[in-house]
Amino acid sequence: MDTATAPAPPVTAALSAQTLYRFFRAGDEETFALQGVSMEVQRGEIVAVTGPSGSGKTTLLNCLAGLDEPDGGAVRIAGERLSHRAERERGMVRARHIGVLFQSGNLLEHLTVRDNIALVQRLARQTATSPPEELLERVGIAGRAGALPRQLSGGEAARAGLAVALANAPEVLLADEPTGEVDRETERRLLVLLRERADDGTAIVVVTHSRAVAAAADRVLRLRDGRWV
Numbered sequence: 001m002d003t004a005t006a007p008a009p010p011v012t013a014a015l016s017a018q019t020l021y022r023f024f025r026a027g028d029e030e031t032f033a034l035q036g037v038s039m040e041v042q043r044g045e046i047v048a049v050t051g052p053s054g055s056g057k058t059t060l061l062n063c064l065a066g067l068d069e070p071d072g073g074a075v076r077i078a079g080e081r082l083s084h085r086a087e088r089e090r091g092m093v094r095a096r097h098i099g100v101l102f103q104s105g106n107l108l109e110h111l112t113v114r115d116n117i118a119l120v121q122r123l124a125r126q127t128a129t130s131p132p133e134e135l136l137e138r139v140g141i142a143g144r145a146g147a148l149p150r151q152l153s154g155g156e157a158a159r160a161g162l163a164v165a166l167a168n169a170p171e172v173l174l175a176d177e178p179t180g181e182v183d184r185e186t187e188r189r190l191l192v193l194l195r196e197r198a199d200d201g202t203a204i205v206v207v208t209h210s211r212a213v214a215a216a217a218d219r220v221l222r223l224r225d226g227r228w229v
């Protein structure tokens with residue numbers, strides 16, 4: 001076949017969100033948390049999302065992760081629809097394709113770091129995953145596999161959380177203030193790790209207030225009152 005004249009294959013974004021709407025009602029109060037938010041993130045790209053408190057950042061990330069359902073619009077992961085599907089199916093798409101890292105941590109307190117990783121790998125029911133030790137080596141805490149979360153320093157906990165988020169080699173990594181509670185040196189190291197993951201093809205969305213994180217991103221998007229500024 002003459003490859004010189006073959007049309008380029010269409011590029012499917014790793015993550016795409018189309019006109020997401022989300023509102024909350026509490027009594028007479030209505031909050032329009034997302035008002036038509038669209039975005040696309042390509043493989044290998046790091047996108048930072050900033051904005052004042054209450055602007056909709058966490059709501060957006062929850063919708064992108066399939067942890068919350070938008071009231072309107074759709075989320076696709078590598079072309080596969082995530083939103084408006086049965087909870088169970090959403091959970092499976094998330095387990096296989098999305099790594100989630102929240103500021104409050106994604107480690108279960110009663111499990112060792114190793115078992116935290118093993119658990120999310122079992123939930124995804126994928127066979128070709130890296131052993132926990134290898135993931136921990138990659139984030140620089142190979143020696144802490146047997147530790148419980150409360151035995152970790154802040155920096156170690158942040159790395160362990162990242163190892164859990166990466167446990168199933170996700171196409172998409174979503175992080176809400178991942179460096180919010182760590183010192184600057186730890187933040188710098190986490191940014192190096194995120195860039196390494198991006199260079200391996202992961203699409204990354206990071207909600208952040210940190211200038212260093214925003215500066216390290218390929219693009220910075222700003223939310224205000226549920227809309228891009």
Ligand SMILES: Nc1ncnc2c1ncn2[C@@H]1O[C@H](COP(=O)(O)OP(=O)(O)O)[C@@H](O)[C@H]1O
Pocket residue numbers: 024025026031032033051052053054055056057058059060
């Ligand atoms: N579960 C909820 N119930 C009611 N209101 C909510 C809920 N989640 C978020 N909100 C409201 O939606 C808006 C956006 O919140 P959030 O996404 O947490 O913003 P951010 O992460 O940017 O601080 C806020 O006004 C918040 O009070």
Ligand SMILES: [Mg+2]
Pocket residue numbers: 057058059
């Ligand atoms: Mg938030």
